[in-house]
Amino acid sequence: MMMMMSHNHQTMMNHEDIKERLHVMRRQEDSQYYCSDYFKYALSTRNNIGNSSPIDPVCRAKMTQWCYQVIDFIQFSRETVSIAMDYLDRFICSGCPRAEQVKNCRKEYQLASMTALFMAIKINEPIMIDMVMLTELSKGIYTKEDFAKMETDMLSGLNWRVSGPTPQSFVAHLLALIQYQQQQQQQQQYDPNSCTTKNRESFSPSELQK
Secondary structure: OOOOOOHHHHHHOOHHHHHHHHHHHHHHHHOOOOOOOHHHHHHHHHHHHOOOOOOOHHHHHHHHHHHHHHHHHHOOOOHHHHHHHHHHHHHHOOOOHHHHHHHOOHHHHHHHHHHHHHHHHHHHOOOOOOHHHHHHHOOOOOOHHHHHHHHHHHHHHOOOOOOOOOHHHHHHHHHHHHHHHHHHHHHHHOOHHHHHHHHHHHOOHHHHOO
């Protein structure tokens, strides 16, 4: 499961735990879960061979919006869309033959985007949607077999790495770190022991007798 961190989990972790998890997540982003800008390749391909089909940022924006609409309708976590797009982006950067097809065909890209959302829901949500629902959402353009084959190809291209960090997980850990630091500052501002010591230094028994 991707790194989703609940509020309760945040409060249980101390300062060093949160910092260590942030370091681990950064290392993951720079290694196993690295993703390059594949749109540069798609643009160069279109310019070199006159191919009008390669994907562009507009394609990604439209599919992201569509994923949010689906997630909002079935009332799942919006972070699931970030996870789905992470699957999609890293798969396209994998360099496997199917990823190259997706990169150069918008119909394949749409299929991969929908499959990525299906995978993210299946792995991270309590309820799984059926592939029949995907075929209905595609208005019959893709079959269950299309989605099943794309899921297999995507998992292979990802080397089954489906539990990396998301932008929301970074934000959650950073907010937890800030909250922890604020709590520590508040505790230092009001320390009963320091107040007791100060009172003892300020008053003497002789003053109490006056």
